Amino acid sequence: MTFISIIRFFEYCGIDVSDTASINIPRIKKQITAEFTLSPKGIIEIDGIVYNKQDVFDILEAPDFLQILSFQQLINEHEPLRLFLEKGIADDSLAEHVEQIKQNEGFVRYISKYFAPLFNREMKRRLSQPDFESAANWIPNCQLLLTTDGEQAFQSTTTFLAENLKLFKNLNKTTFLSRKAEVSPWTGNWARFMNWLPDMLFAPKEELAIQLINFCVEIQNTDVAYCYLISQQMVYLDYLDAANTQLIRDNHVIYESKAASTNVVPPHVAKKHRKADNKTLNYIWIAILAFFIITRLIGSCDKTKSGKADFKDYNLDVKTVIALNSIERSRTATPIKLSNSTQKNNKTPEGYLVAYLSFLNHPNDTNQQYTLRINNKTGINLSIQTPFEDDLFLFDLDKDSTVTISKGALSNIDLLVMPIDSTKDNIDRFDIKNNFYLAPKGLTTFKNTFDDTSLLHLLPPNPVNVLDCTIELINNQLVISGNDFKVVQSVTSGSK
Numbered sequence: 001m002t003f004i005s006i007i008r009f010f011e012y013c014g015i016d017v018s019d020t021a022s023i024n025i026p027r028i029k030k031q032i033t034a035e036f037t038l039s040p041k042g043i044i045e046i047d048g049i050v051y052n053k054q055d056v057f058d059i060l061e062a063p064d065f066l067q068i069l070s071f072q073q074l075i076n077e078h079e080p081l082r083l084f085l086e087k088g089i090a091d092d093s094l095a096e097h098v099e100q101i102k103q104n105e106g107f108v109r110y111i112s113k114y115f116a117p118l119f120n121r122e123m124k125r126r127l128s129q130p131d132f133e134s135a136a137n138w139i140p141n142c143q144l145l146l147t148t149d150g151e152q153a154f155q156s157t158t159t160f161l162a163e164n165l166k167l168f169k170n171l172n173k174t175t176f177l178s179r180k181a182e183v184s185p186w187t188g189n190w191a192r193f194m195n196w197l198p199d200m201l202f203a204p205k206e207e208l209a210i211q212l213i214n215f216c217v218e219i220q221n222t223d224v225a226y227c228y229l230i231s232q233q234m235v236y237l238d239y240l241d242a243a244n245t246q247l248i249r250d251n252h253v254i255y256e257s258k259a260a261s262t263n264v265v266p267p268h269v270a271k272k273h274r275k276a277d278n279k280t281l282n283y284i285w286i287a288i289l290a291f292f293i294i295t296r297l298i299g300s301c302d303k304t305k306s307g308k309a310d311f312k313d314y315n316l317d318v319k320t321v322i323a324l325n326s327i328e329r330s331r332t333a334t335p336i337k338l339s340n341s342t343q344k345n346n347k348t349p350e351g352y353l354v355a356y357l358s359f360l361n362h363p364n365d366t367n368q369q370y371t372l373r374i375n376n377k378t379g380i381n382l383s384i385q386t387p388f389e390d391d392l393f394l395f396d397l398d399k400d401s402t403v404t405i406s407k408g409a410l411s412n413i414d415l416l417v418m419p420i421d422s423t424k425d426n427i428d429r430f431d432i433k434n435n436f437y438l439a440p441k442g443l444t445t446f447k448n449t450f451d452d453t454s455l456l457h458l459l460p461p462n463p464v465n466v467l468d469c470t471i472e473l474i475n476n477q478l479v480i481s482g483n484d485f486k487v488v489q490s491v492t493s494g495s496k
Helices: 008-015 025-038 053-060 065-077 081-089 094-099 107-128 132-142 149-155 155-169 176-185 190-198 199-219 224-234 244-260 268-272 276-298 309-310 317-330 340-345
Strands: 043-046 049-052 355-360 372-376 382-388 392-395 402-406 414-421 435-440 466-474 477-481 485-489
Touching: 008 025, 008 043, 008 053, 008 065, 025 043, 025 053, 049 053, 053 065, 053 107, 065 081, 065 372, 081 094, 081 107, 094 132, 107 132, 107 149, 107 155, 132 190, 149 155, 155 176, 155 199, 176 199, 176 224, 190 199, 199 224, 199 244, 224 244, 317 355, 317 382, 317 414, 355 477, 392 402, 435 466
Parallel strands: 355 435, 372 466
Antiparallel strands: 043 049, 355 414, 372 402, 382 392, 382 414, 435 485, 466 477
């Protein structure tokens, strides 16, 4: 059904309809008949829009003409909407106008039949490129559609999902190589498009998502970059069941590790995997470190040897062992409540920034999810070091940036915070004297000793219960602050 603006036609004919009480339909029809009689072809073209007598009379003779007139006046007030209805000109600014008028139920009932075919045509254009970002931007405009017109409005989208489902079902690790161009769009940002599709498309989009899971498993050793990029978007899908969501996350850890050496994985993400392939080497360094400690103890009476020179030869691997040992010592410490004056500042007792942070949960509420967002306001680049099993994952936290860690269903979040430079020298600084134990504000009872930590979710797609933690350096001392949590602090076990 084609929309025509009766307002423009009245203006062309010099018909004033501003005062609805004085509108005389028979008189208007006579004037319109005269206008069409004077037209050689029996049609009137205004600004590229063609009007014929029957279309105009259909509007005039409608029993709800006055309401139609008010709706058309509303359309005239929203220029992007009028341009789209009349000429199919689609602009992303249209969404702002849709937000303003979507609550007008009578208006939506009127416009839906005109809007649906044009909405479908525009979505088809954007998906034919395909441009997932542009398509996602277009979806909110469907708020001007009735449910009964949804099938027509999303006809091209349904076809698109079906075609891509067929594509991925017919691909394997061999045929994929010759059809990369068809798969390539799915290495971009498509999750938002899938998430925003209406509920009426739940079944086809779920089926496609499950097929993408299978496809990534199929090509994980054929093209790790493509596999990682597709999986990276699947992590953000929010409509799948818990089992498939967990499967996607578990698989993504594997794909991320495999692609860590490629340029598709950001450096700060790749860093956490760089030692995963060298576990055996780490155990060798542990043995060397043990040998060194025994040797140092035996020769401790020799005051001329400090042993520090020996550590420098081992670089980061030995430092990892030292950091893990330091964390274990901090984990055995018992948090104590701070005095009001101390708690207000939350300053480190030491003048350098190497700190152990542990997020404490309620002992009877380990399933409560929280997210810790650390804001680096120290003016220097930091390293976040997270223990996992017998290894240490490293993440860069540049100045004026943030890192977000989700506790999920774990009992603890704990980590080391230090300047990136301190991972290169000054090994003695891993003897941590700065311990901060964070707990949600209002939590009067917390787990006062370390329980467990597993692999944490970094940059979760949908963070919940976000606790903002700001780290600053004031007068050469580390200061931790936040409105959503409280801080309790203890000395490091072993330094008592």
